Amino acid sequence: MAPEPRTIRAFFEKQLADLRESIPSALAAAIVSDDACLTPDIGESELSPQADQVRSLVAAGRTVSSSLGLDRTRCLILDGTAGVLIVRPIATAKPRLIVLLLADPRDVTRALAGAHQLAAQVEARLAPPPTT
Secondary structure (H helix, E strand, O other): OOOOOHHHHHHHHHHHHHHHHHOOOEEEEEEEEOOOOOOOOEEOHHHHHHHHHHHHHHHHHHHHHHHOOOOOOOOEEEEEOOEEEEEEEEOOOOOEEEEEEEOOHHHHHHHHHHHHHHHHHHHHHHOOOOOO
16 A cells, blocks of 8 residues: 555644644654555654554444444543553544553643544544535
């Protein structure tokens, strides 16, 4: 699969930088492909080696969510003793995930709000043109 066009990459990078800046304990933020294609991850390179594990976590979360009748998975939160991982799927033609790594669990609310806002911005930017 071809890499993201430069204008989309620049948009993602700017939005991720703004998100990281708004969350004091953000250690990393990235947008990764959800379909395990070879599309380069956009954002913090420290998350790249774990991208496949994050995708597996999301797949398991979707399965559990569905089996419990929770409908679509909007967000996954993994709260560890040394930090918090937040994964927010983005509903676009090419599935993507927002991945945030926080040092302080007190920033979860702010990070969730920022991830939801970023997802909405990406979805609006990458929505297919209306058919007439």
